[in-house]
Amino acid sequence: MTEVPARSAGRRTWAHLRNLLPSVDDSRAVRRTWRRDLLAGVTVGIVALPLALGFGISSGAGAEAGLITAIVAGIVAAVFGGSNVQVSGPTGAMVVVLAPIVASHGVGAVALVSVMAGILVLVAGAARLGRAVSFIPWPVIEGFTLGIAVIIFLQQVPALASPELHGASHTNVAVLAWQSLLGADPAYLAWSLGAVAIVAACMLALPRLHPGVPGSLIGILVVTVLSLVLPSPLRVIGELPQTLPAPAVPEWDAATLGALALPAVTVAALAAIESLLSARVAASLADTGPYNPDRELVGQGLASVAAGLFGGMPATGAIARTAVNVRAGGRTRLAAVTHAAVLLAVVLLVARPVGAIPLAALSAVLMITAVRMVHTATVRSILRSTRADAAAFVITAIVTVSVDLIVAVVIGIAVAGVFAIRNLARATxxxxxxxxxxxxxxxxxxxxxxxxxxxxxxxxxxxxxxxxxxxxxxxxxxxxxxxxxxxxxxxxxxxxxxxxxxxxxxxxxxxxxxxxxxxxxxxxxxxxxxxxxxxxxxxxxxxxxxxxxxxxxxxxxxxxxx
The missing domain is CATH 3.30.750.24 (STAS domain)
Known part of the structure; x- marks a missing residue:
């Protein structure tokens, strides 16, 4: 009598595992959409280049780590992920988590954390936890996003104020940003602000002339040329690898694993949340086909493991780059793979010129990106909705900036839950x-x-x-x-x-x-x-x-x- 239920359970388990793997259905539409996918992939690759470099530097892992992550994780997540249009790589939210890890454990810990967190995300997908993100209320998500945007913006201030302060360890970005301004080098700050103004003007003005104009790249190019022509004190990216490194397992021991266990859990939780949110947003932008949240976690887990093996950093689905992909016409996984191929071409062909880009130009790109993450109409609608939702939004944003991202999500959910329970109790x-x-x-x-x-x-x-x-x-x-x-x-x-x-x-x-x-x-x-x-x-x-x-x-x- 027990054999039939056992066989039935076994078939269900096998069907679930099969749904987590790539299939022929992933590429059925490529014959119809390959031209648009290739164009969208090139567009996203151009947009992703400065972000990959900037996020790598801001995390403390270095520009090469950002590029490696965008290439390796971008390909792996595109093939194994649960969304047809998701674009993965380093993101601002992950930078916020990685910066204190680098400060406490060194750059070498990033690759190991990436592998550890990737395994956790992979297990979460296999355990069917992909639907868990639906329990996060919308005001908490928006408060989380606002807090991340503030942190990304403030993280750039030390790099603009003085080259000596760039990459300094900190416990609170707002305090460090203020201290950096107080101890700023006036001459260096003037050059930095000039670079920021040029890049910002290009990013804001040029797309109005034509939506396809890559304002960030043009702004970076202008600042780079000016820094080469004029006697500029601005720090530059420096030498980049002209090939991908060979994969290798990061060095580890029991003590190191114990010390990095909690950071790895934090990174895994963030990677899962951000990737699932990005995939869900992408599915609502256009008819890009359904997405499988459990498979998305498996794909993102494998992407972070692969990035760590190549010396990169943890990856997540990137909402901004995914949105660019969808709006540029991307409809299949070919677009995300093409985006990674474009970045690989940069490493193989133009790594040396890219190393001459001033850091201030990348900081400008990240600052404008942070500003664009905040939608004033959304903020107003939440603040005007209900007292409970407004409180959850504000508290989540404040805790994100002042304490920790995951703590902010937990507290935001708790606040929303308390108000929901109170309202439910009043209905009795x-x-x-x-x-x-x-x-x-x-x-x-x-x-x-x-x-x-x-x-x-x-x-x-x-x-x-x-x-x-x-x-x-x-x-x-x-x-x-x-x-x-x-x-x-x-x-x-x-x-x-x-x-x-x-x-x-x-x-x-x-x-x-x-x-x-x-x-x-x-x-x-x-x-x-x-x-x-x-x-x-x-x-x-x-x-x-x-x-x-x-x-x-x-x-x-x-x-x-x-």
Whole structure:
């Protein structure tokens, strides 16, 4: 008898694992869309180049780590991921997490953290945790995004203020940014701000002339040429590798794994959250086909492992680059692979000229990117929505900047949960009803109490207090058919209500227990607390008739005793 369920479970497991792997369906549309995919891939590659360099430098791992990650992780995630249009690589959110890891454990820890976090994300996908991101409320996501944008912007200030402060360790980016400005080199700051102004002007103005103009690359090119022609003090990227390094397992030992365990969990959680959000956003931008969240986690996990083996950094799905891909016409995985191939061509063919780019130009790209991450219309709509959503948004943003990204998400979810529970508790109602039909003698001794909404831990005490406040009654009819959900705490409080009323000489009748609640009421003791098993009724008229009989018998006893 157990063999059939076992075989069925085995088939389901195998079907799930098969859905996590690449299939022929991934490339069916390439014959129709390959031209648009190639063009979109080239476009995204051009956009991704300065971001890969900038994020690599800002993380402390170096520009080459950013490029390697964009190439290796970009290809692996495109092939194994769950989205047809997701573009993966280094992102600003990951930079925020990696910077303190580099400061505490050194650059060498980045590759090992990437492998460790990738394995965790891979396991999460295999364990079918891809749908977990749906539990994160929208205001928390937007607060998280706002906080990341602020951090990315502030991280660039030390690089602009003085070359000596670039890459300095810090515990709070706002404090370090302020300290950097106080100790800034005025001459260097003037050059840096000039570079920022040029790149910002190109990024903001040139796309208005034509949407296809790569404003960031043109701005970087202008600043680079000026820094070569003029006697500029601006620091540059420096020498880049002209080929990909050979893959190798990062050095590790038990002590190192223990020290990096918590950072790896943080990186894995961030990679999973950001990748799933990006894939979900991409699916809403155009008809790009469905995405598989579990497979997306598997693909992103493999991408981070591969990037770590090549000396890169953890990768995630990049919302901005994915959106560029979709809007440029990308519809299959060929576009993301092409984007990685463009970056590989940069490494193989023009690594030396790229090394001459001033860091201030890359900082400018990241600052404008950070500003564009914040949509004022979205912020206004959240702040004007409900008090609970506004609080979750603001608290998440503040904690993201001042404490930690994952802590911010946890606190944001907790705040949203507290407000949701409070609102749910307020939906629980306790109403006293009149007996329908012509009144009869003794009806004033009968109380019909209707319980509405959810009966759970947050509302249980209030329900108990309101029912207990009934006075001068002999029978209480509890109408239960309108209770939408009930938990163990609500059922236990209901048991205590029945027991208290019965001790006070009040007969309790229960009407309309839903089929799904009866087993819980029986297990917790609600039904056992009734004076008689016949005090459970399916219809209100039957309960009222029984209550009237109790009142009549009580009145008869009083007359005989009188």
């Amino acid at each position: 109602g306790v109403h006293r009803e009149q007996i329908a039909g012509p009144p009869q003698p003794g009806d004033d001794r009968i109380a019909i109490v209707r319980l509405d909404g959810p009966l759970f831990f947050a509302a249980a005490d209030r329900v108990a207090d309101e029912v207990a406040s009934l006075a001068d009654v002999s029978v209480v009819i509890l109408r239960m058919s309108q209770i939408e959900l009930v938990d163990a705490t609500g059922a236990r409080i209901l048991t205590e209500i029945v027991q208290r009323l019965e001790r006070d000489g009040v007969t309790v009748l229960i009407k309309g227990v839903r089929e799904g609640h009866e087993e819980l009421f029986r297990t917790v003791g609600v039904l056992d607390a009734l004076r008689h098993h016949r005090h459970l009724f399916a219809t209100l008229p039957d309960a009222v008739a029984h209550a009237r009989s109790h009142v009549a018998r009580a009145a008869g006893r009083e007359e005989s005793n009188g």
